[in-house]
Amino acid sequence: MLSPVPKDEFFNALLQSYSTYFDIESNVLIGNIAYAATAAYHSRSEKYVLVKKAKLWAAETNEYVYFFVTTVLDNALFLSLTENVIHATLKKIRPHNEHMCSHMSLLVIADQVDPSIYATIQQKKYRKNFLFSLHGWTSLRIVAIDVSKRCIITNKDGNEIKHRLKKLLHKYQIY
Numbered sequence: 001m002l003s004p005v006p007k008d009e010f011f012n013a014l015l016q017s018y019s020t021y022f023d024i025e026s027n028v029l030i031g032n033i034a035y036a037a038t039a040a041y042h043s044r045s046e047k048y049v050l051v052k053k054a055k056l057w058a059a060e061t062n063e064y065v066y067f068f069v070t071t072v073l074d075n076a077l078f079l080s081l082t083e084n085v086i087h088a089t090l091k092k093i094r095p096h097n098e099h100m101c102s103h104m105s106l107l108v109i110a111d112q113v114d115p116s117i118y119a120t121i122q123q124k125k126y127r128k129n130f131l132f133s134l135h136g137w138t139s140l141r142i143v144a145i146d147v148s149k150r151c152i153i154t155n156k157d158g159n160e161i162k163h164r165l166k167k168l169l170h171k172y173q174i175y
Contacts, residue, residue, distance in 0.1 A: 007147050010172045011036065011069055011109055017168055018065065030066075030088045033081065036109075039065040044098075060136075062102040064089050073110040073144055075117045081106060086126055086140060093138060095130035105141040105161060113146040113153060121153045150174045 015024060015037055022039035029035075046058035066085050070077065089104035104126075113121075126140035141157040143165075150173065154162050162169075 006172075007069065007109060007111065010147070010168075010174070011067070013168055013172070014107070014109075014165070015039075015067070017165070022063075022065065031084050033068075033084050035066050036069045037067040039063075039067070041065075058098040059100040060098050061100050062093070063105060064092060064102065065105040065107060067107050067109070069109045071111045073108055073113045073117070073146075075114065075120060078108075078117055078120065078144075081108065082124060082126070082140065082142070089138065090128070093130075095135035097135060099130065099136035101136050102138045103141055103157075104138060105158070106143070107161070108142075108144045110144065110146060112148050113144050113151075118153050122155055124155045125157075145169075145174060147174070 018024060018039045022041045024037055024039045026037045027034065028038045030038075041061075041063040043061045044058065045061075047056045048054050049056060066081075066088075068081055085104055085106045089102065093099075093102045121142055121144055124140070124142055127137060128139075129137045139157050140155070141161055142155045143158045143161045144153045145151075146153065152162055152169065152174065
């Protein structure tokens with residue numbers, strides 16, 4: 001049998017990996033849910049000719065990450081977390097003609113994920129277009145890490161996060 005993963009050590013390493021590009025806040029209360037941390041990333045790119053006033057195009061990208069640590073992730077908790085993340089992120093997004101996308105990411109680190117919700121996590125989708133995508137879009141990415149079984153459950157959009165975290169996950173022998 002595999003030895004248990006030090007959950008707090010893994011969480012701290014996860015935050016450290018995000019701290020390079022993200023602004024991180026610890027112990028954040030959103031609504032009635034206390035998140036271990038939240039992270040925000042904002043990027044703006046633009047192309048111009050000779051002077052900045054002669055702008056050809058501009059694009060803004062944002063990502064809002066919500067870290068939640070728990071002993072057991074069950075269906076009721078999962079649904080309340082996803083609704084809370086969607087609601088909180090939609091308040092932050094200010095769509096305009098230079099807004100490209102805003103990702104909302106939920107990372108749950110649990111001692112145990114109820115096996116009955118694996119399919120629910122994998123099938124969970126949320127995407128919203130702003131002004132027929134002319135003012136950008138947003139989508140929900142979910143990653144649930146089951147520490148006891150050393151497995152990761154993601155929705156389709158969450159696979160991108162899983163691939164980015166692969167090195168860290170291998171270090172802690174989770175994946």
